Amino acid sequence: MNYSDYIHIIGTVAFAVSGYLVGFRKQLDVLGVVIVALLSAVGGGMIRDVIIGRLPLVFTNHQALVVIFLSLFAAWALRLQRRRRKELHAAFILADAIGLAAFSLTGAQVGVSLDLNIFGVVTLAFVTSVGGGIVRDMLVNEVPVILRRDLYGSIAVLNGLAVYVLAQWHWLNAFTLNILFLSALLLRLMAFRWQWELPGFQQQDNDQAA
């Protein structure tokens, strides 16, 4: 198992758990929670595969499905949903941030492996990492996380740019990917904590919230 598989599994577990937590918060039944967790974890990768004209990997490979059901079973065995509301929200933000950091890297790597240009690599990093969260939030009727602030989409773009540049320099390896993963995770959590945001798109965000 190479590093890319390993980081893909981390992202899958994280998004499945984020879907599990949202499903419980919205008081869905078991089937509803499973559907939301499943589509949160595989949605971004499916959108990416559709864009590059490839049969979605999850349609033929069982690995992601097994990882998702094990994650859901573990979350249920640990009774994650029994924690207090505040702890639950913190766990959701953490899981979502881990998924964002991991899938932006796997998406960008798919772009590099197809020899795409910088626009292609960044686009795949973006859709792979934010696609699942958008699907999840739309399924439970929330404003998609990407339309909120806190640098959410910018982090995906930054990781896409970094992977592209590192690949050009032949510096893409487990060590640099680990650094990107941890930096993205830290940046997202700090942006959430102190509500950092890009200045430019402020006006529309207000429109959408209204």
Next chain:
Amino acid sequence: MNYSDYIHIIGTVAFAVSGYLVGFRKQLDVLGVVIVALLSAVGGGMIRDVIIGRLPLVFTNHQALVVIFLSLFAAWALRLQRRRRKELHAAFILADAIGLAAFSLTGAQVGVSLDLNIFGVVTLAFVTSVGGGIVRDMLVNEVPVILRRDLYGSIAVLNGLAVYVLAQWHWLNAFTLNILFLSALLLRLMAFRWQWELPGFQQQDNDQAA
């Protein structure tokens, strides 16, 4: 002509007629009615083909287009739209249910023919059968039928699961497909008549209706 072609034609006729009826109810002109009927009948299959990275079949094969225009001509010759409002609504629900049952089977069979896993087969059954209805309802500005209750999407999922299991057991043939088609049709009509619904997603449905 094998059984799969035959059931595909039934679904195409049914969705074209459902689009014809909606178009008249919304008082569209001739061009509007034709566009809505056309996209209702081919929308689900196009979405499926895009997902599996295949050139949409309807782009190169004339069969579906011929069937659709013959259906529209027959509906017009029979003056379907002249019936009373209550009969029209019953005809719409029946046509939509036939299309749902037929296209969930053809979608699932495409998945089986590509050797997809259970998630892939169910997903293709779902998008093939509900895609056209979603496109149709969005074109005339109605809440998509899938967001209403009455087990609509669940029937597509059930047919996807059944086709997957039957294919594993090598029991997929014209006889078992006929049984699935009639069961799905009956289940949908009974669910509509007595407003059955899944318990889990109730809360969001209310949000969306509000």
Next chain:
Amino acid sequence: MNYSDYIHIIGTVAFAVSGYLVGFRKQLDVLGVVIVALLSAVGGGMIRDVIIGRLPLVFTNHQALVVIFLSLFAAWALRLQRRRRKELHAAFILADAIGLAAFSLTGAQVGVSLDLNIFGVVTLAFVTSVGGGIVRDMLVNEVPVILRRDLYGSIAVLNGLAVYVLAQWHWLNAFTLNILFLSALLLRLMAFRWQWELPGFQQQDNDQAA
């Protein structure tokens, strides 16, 4: 460089400028303006490539990206955004109409080159030319231009039909394409000026505006 490349560049410049003008009107910052202009210019072609199961051309070819950045630089050097509000709106309508006319032709030609039937050629003409405008308008939270009146989508459909028929007759060449381009542009500007519209879809347009 053949005629098709040349008309593709015209469309790319036009949609990039339309995105630039919208971005400034919405008071986005530099990054926001660049993103809106970029996605306006490449969005329609990407949607078309996804539909036909082809790796989006812009992911591997730098030409469109270079053209877009040169257009943005020129628009900035000419201080387009400093004009009076009324002039800006006229410039936006003109740029959008040029992009519509150009991309409906390039989209239809892709369909012809794949030997698609009339439905396929028209669909690709439509999505290639209106896709970018829809993406642009959704990014800045406006009602997509296609949902407004003034024959917007109809012009894309007419160009698709014309290219299909000309290709059947082996009359598709730089001269006939130029005539289609100029006719479409003129028709769109006249429809905008005198608010022409198709009769059929009127009712829904009102619903959407409400």
